[in-house]
Amino acid sequence: MPILIVGSVALDSVKTPFGEANDVLGGSAVFFAAAASHLAEDLHLVGVVGDDYPIGDLDFLAERGVSLEGLERSNGESFRWSGVYHYDLSSRDTLETRLGVFADFEPRIPDAARGADLVFLGNIDPRLQLQVLDQVESPAFVACDTMNFWIEGAREPLLEVLGRVDAVFVNDEEARQLAGESNLLHAARWIRERGPRWVIVKKGEHGAILFGEDSVFFAPGYPLEVIFDPTGAGDAFAGGFFGHLAAQGGDVSATALRRAVIYGSAMGSFAVEQFSVDRFRSLTEDEIAHRIGEFREMTSFERATSEVMDHG
Amino acid sequence: MPILIVGSVALDSVKTPFGEANDVLGGSAVFFAAAASHLAEDLHLVGVVGDDYPIGDLDFLAERGVSLEGLERSNGESFRWSGVYHYDLSSRDTLETRLGVFADFEPRIPDAARGADLVFLGNIDPRLQLQVLDQVESPAFVACDTMNFWIEGAREPLLEVLGRVDAVFVNDEEARQLAGESNLLHAARWIRERGPRWVIVKKGEHGAILFGEDSVFFAPGYPLEVIFDPTGAGDAFAGGFFGHLAAQGGDVSATALRRAVIYGSAMGSFAVEQFSVDRFRSLTEDEIAHRIGEFREMTSFERATSEVMDHG
Numbered sequence: 001m002p003i004l005i006v007g008s009v010a011l012d013s014v015k016t017p018f019g020e021a022n023d024v025l026g027g028s029a030v031f032f033a034a035a036a037s038h039l040a041e042d043l044h045l046v047g048v049v050g051d052d053y054p055i056g057d058l059d060f061l062a063e064r065g066v067s068l069e070g071l072e073r074s075n076g077e078s079f080r081w082s083g084v085y086h087y088d089l090s091s092r093d094t095l096e097t098r099l100g101v102f103a104d105f106e107p108r109i110p111d112a113a114r115g116a117d118l119v120f121l122g123n124i125d126p127r128l129q130l131q132v133l134d135q136v137e138s139p140a141f142v143a144c145d146t147m148n149f150w151i152e153g154a155r156e157p158l159l160e161v162l163g164r165v166d167a168v169f170v171n172d173e174e175a176r177q178l179a180g181e182s183n184l185l186h187a188a189r190w191i192r193e194r195g196p197r198w199v200i201v202k203k204g205e206h207g208a209i210l211f212g213e214d215s216v217f218f219a220p221g222y223p224l225e226v227i228f229d230p231t232g233a234g235d236a237f238a239g240g241f242f243g244h245l246a247a248q249g250g251d252v253s254a255t256a257l258r259r260a261v262i263y264g265s266a267m268g269s270f271a272v273e274q275f276s277v278d279r280f281r282s283l284t285e286d287e288i289a290h291r292i293g294e295f296r297e298m299t300s301f302e303r304a305t306s307e308v309m310d311h312g
Numbered sequence: 313m314p315i316l317i318v319g320s321v322a323l324d325s326v327k328t329p330f331g332e333a334n335d336v337l338g339g340s341a342v343f344f345a346a347a348a349s350h351l352a353e354d355l356h357l358v359g360v361v362g363d364d365y366p367i368g369d370l371d372f373l374a375e376r377g378v379s380l381e382g383l384e385r386s387n388g389e390s391f392r393w394s395g396v397y398h399y400d401l402s403s404r405d406t407l408e409t410r411l412g413v414f415a416d417f418e419p420r421i422p423d424a425a426r427g428a429d430l431v432f433l434g435n436i437d438p439r440l441q442l443q444v445l446d447q448v449e450s451p452a453f454v455a456c457d458t459m460n461f462w463i464e465g466a467r468e469p470l471l472e473v474l475g476r477v478d479a480v481f482v483n484d485e486e487a488r489q490l491a492g493e494s495n496l497l498h499a500a501r502w503i504r505e506r507g508p509r510w511v512i513v514k515k516g517e518h519g520a521i522l523f524g525e526d527s528v529f530f531a532p533g534y535p536l537e538v539i540f541d542p543t544g545a546g547d548a549f550a551g552g553f554f555g556h557l558a559a560q561g562g563d564v565s566a567t568a569l570r571r572a573v574i575y576g577s578a579m580g581s582f583a584v585e586q587f588s589v590d591r592f593r594s595l596t597e598d599e600i601a602h603r604i605g606e607f608r609e610m611t612s613f614e615r616a617t618s619e620v621m622d623h624g
Contacts, residue, residue: 223496223528
């Protein structure tokens with residue numbers, strides 16, 4: 001079941017308490033694809049890089065079955081982001097954002113990807129997200145990500161996007177900012193009233209929440225020994241979410257979406273264990289299955305049948 | 313199965329965005345007992361009030377089966393706390409804390425309560441917590457609460473308490489401060505190495521985590537339409553936790569403790585729906601059962617059998 005991801009393809013420079021990495025693979029589309037490729041085949045990435053991009057470094061995505069036909073190469077500099085994470089890794093300072101060729105990006109969806117059943121609009125200008133929606137046929141499930149920059153600076157097109165997607169991925173601050181509501185339940189309701197049937201709120205170490213019509217689902221944050229580099233966790237989360245939906249044949253029932261949130265949480269937790277997308281180079285099926293089992297174990301509070309027998 | 317709770321019995325004055333209440337029932341022992349009394353019988357409260365305390369207001373606890381034999385009445389002012397919650401209710405300013413008769417409190421456990429199987433040491437001076445431990449016989453399960461004030465100012469006696477309890481209740485900031493570790497998993501391990509087999513970390517709207525030897529259990533925060541007054545949520549949590557253990561005949565297995573965390577979370581969520589302990593005056597068994605069911609629903613991501621049949 002084909003997935004289309006449109007987003008940034010960047011070079012990140014990151015400093016964390018554990019070390020630093022310079023000009024390494026980054027961007028929402030790259031993290032998404034790296035994570036999703038472990039669960040699904042037939043992924044189509046659309047984005048842009050400059051002529052300085054170490055394009056060969058993306059081979060590992062191609063080898064994992066990701067089509068890079070929609071990756072445009074323009075003259076100029078690639079999108080670069082650099083940041084420093086603080087001691088407790090829950091906050092960061094952006095040192096520099098250089099849009100480069102991304103400033104003039106106009107997404108063109110290859111014919112092979114226009115019929116994708118599942119579409120993820122990474123965190124880019126909502127006007128570009130609308131351009132993508134104009135080019136796809138009739139996807140079964142479309143979600144978008146966004147951020148404070150667009151909530152403040154491109155509110156109208158963002159609201160238009162909301163009216164055309166099935167789900168929104170935001171963090172808790174973004175949800176509150178978008179809705180102008182401090183209560184997360186109210187904020188999610190406000191967003192849902194603008195169009196999307198589902199709101200997925202990512203809360204970092206505190207987990208994630210899926211808000212639906214009359215349901216709320218909580219996924220815990222995976223308790224990591226070391227959070228090596230938080231960059232890309234949210235995009236890997238979305239990749240895991242979509243990858244699971246695709247692997248299950250596009251079942252987008254409430255129960256399927258709950259499981260997808262767990263797969264997203266698992267992929268987000270892997271992403272932060274190493275710099276860049278490096279964890280996804282070595283990740284195995286067994287490791288994924290084991291972590292999904294841990295999520296099940298972390299939230300289970302039912303007595304086993306034998307215990308019910310013992311303790312009445 | 314008898315429960316002993318030792319803690320503060322206070323008069324709270326609270327201002328929230330939704331209103332204010334003056335000189336209303338408060339204190340860790342009162343919130344704990346109000347919550348626990350909905351799940352368990354045979355509760356023994358030990359604390360102190362001044363001669364200004366509206367002692368008749370505690371009748372509702374006595375009527376719910378809480379023994380107030382250990383509630384000392386001293387000459388002088390009762391413990392008073394007043395605070396203001398900010399707009400988003402996640403932070404507050406303490407306006408005033410007047411210890412009154414609490415300053416000279418020396419807990420004396422009535423004979424009838426010394427044999428209690430379950431003992432909760434509310435958030436009081438760890439030196440007093442030690443005095444309580446010296447007076448009880450051989451409880452099956454003892455837990456303590458604490459706060460930044462004691463972590464900074466009474467570290468040695470607090471560490472001695474840790475060596476003598478089965479479980480510690482703290483919030484996430486307290487856990488990090490106590491252990492000097494920003495990673496919560498490491499902080500919980502540090503605390504466990506000081507004695508307690510279990511660490512229960514309360515995270516307010518983000519839920520609660522139970523850390524054991526090689527297990528981690530997450531309970532979600534209940535998504536409330538309105539958080540009317542957050543005061544006492546943590547003590548009601550502990551009351552729900554202990555109340556469930558008592559109701560289950562003192563089963564303190566890992567699975568029983570997980571369920572106890574869910575009951576604690578439910579009681580904490582009720583506490584904040586009204587000022588003071590008012591929600592516990594009207595709370596019914598059906599409401600509790602319904603909320604426990606909601607917690608189950610909020611964390612379940614398994615396919616129902618029929619779905620497995622349908623979707624393979």
